[in-house]
Amino acid sequence: GAGVSQSPSNKVTEKGKDVELRCDPISGHTALYWYRQSLGQGLEFLIYFQGNSAPDKSGLPSDRFSAERTGGSVSTLTIQRTQQEDSAVYLCASSLPRGSSGGSTDTQYFGPGTRLTVL
Amino acid sequence: AQTVTQSQPEMSVQEAETVTLSCTYDTSENNYYLFWYKQPPSRQMILVIRQEAYKQQNATENRFSVNFQKAAKSFSLKISDSQLGDTAMYFCAFMRPGAGSYQLTFGKGTKLSVIP
Numbered sequence: 001g002a003g004v005s006q007s008p009s010n011k012v013t014e015k016g017k018d019v020e021l022r023c024d025p026i027s028g029h030t031a032l033y034w035y036r037q038s039l040g041q042g043l044e045f046l047i048y049f050q051g052n053s054a055p056d057k058s059g060l061p062s063d064r065f066s067a068e069r070t071g072g073s074v075s076t077l078t079i080q081r082t083q084q085e086d087s088a089v090y091l092c093a094s095s096l097p098r099g100s101s102g103g104s105t106d107t108q109y110f111g112p113g114t115r116l117t118v119l
Numbered sequence: 120a121q122t123v124t125q126s127q128p129e130m131s132v133q134e135a136e137t138v139t140l141s142c143t144y145d146t147s148e149n150n151y152y153l154f155w156y157k158q159p160p161s162r163q164m165i166l167v168i169r170q171e172a173y174k175q176q177n178a179t180e181n182r183f184s185v186n187f188q189k190a191a192k193s194f195s196l197k198i199s200d201s202q203l204g205d206t207a208m209y210f211c212a213f214m215r216p217g218a219g220s221y222q223l224t225f226g227k228g229t230k231l232s233v234i235p
Contacts, residue, residue: 048220056220110164
């Protein structure tokens with residue numbers, strides 16, 4: 001597709017359940033980022049992928065959070081045993097490989113986000 | 120660690136007027152990028168403008184321009200001829216290239232309302 005896509009758009013779940021959020025980056029973008037946007041904390045970095053590896057997981061708030069990326073494309077963010085404080089909008093972004101021509105390699109393009117509500 | 124501060128939680132401007140959103144940041148780095156993103160109610164974060172710290176010339180994109188003051192660590196966004204579609208949250212963001220993950224550090228945002 002032309003832009004970053006995320007699914008589902010909205011997710012309501014019960015406390016204690018596991019959820020999976022999906023991100024499909026722009027074709028050719030090897031870098032992929034997950035951020036969380038909540039009322040109290042603003043926008044926070046969660047994890048960065050370069051290809052299929054995640055060299056920076058420093059933003060993941062607990063071991064209930066994990067993410068993977070397969071085929072250098074789609075990424076899934078999984079939250080296990082969800083808590084009410086996990087309620088937020090989860091944003092995904094992607095960017096070009098470093099050294100690419102014809103555009104900025106450091107500009108991140110965002111998807112529309114997934115709004116997660118934990119009851 | 121870098122911090123980004125947006126001191127104006129909310130602002131309003133009359134349609135066709137000019138408004139300036141402020142942003143300050145704290146870093147000890149010399150090479151970095153600064154961004155302004157717009158987030159309308161649809162939630163989609165849209166890049167408005169970017170500035171490389173090594174460039175002295177202020178970036179411009181149509182009605183949007185920045186006033187980048189590196190010594191003062193200030194990066195304000197000026198919107199000229201404001202339009203109703205400019206109503207959105209505006210986030211200032213900092214990135215330090217070569218730091219490994221190139222993650223963005225965001226300010227808390229400024230909610231801009233354009234009044235007809």
